Amino acid sequence: MIRVYSEAKSQNSAEELSSRFINEVKSFS
Known part of the structure; x- marks a missing residue:
């Protein structure tokens, strides 16, 4: 879960993070 959050955050994409x-x-x- 943390890894996924970090990846999405680094991409600066809230939509990606949400999905x-x-x-x-x-x-x-």
């Missing part, structure tokens, strides 16, 4: 975060949450659900 990746949602996918991560779904995988843990």
Whole structure:
């Protein structure tokens, strides 16, 4: 989760962050 957040943050893309975060949450659900 942290790695995904860092990657999205480095890309400076909130949309990318949101989509990746949602996918991560779904995988843990």
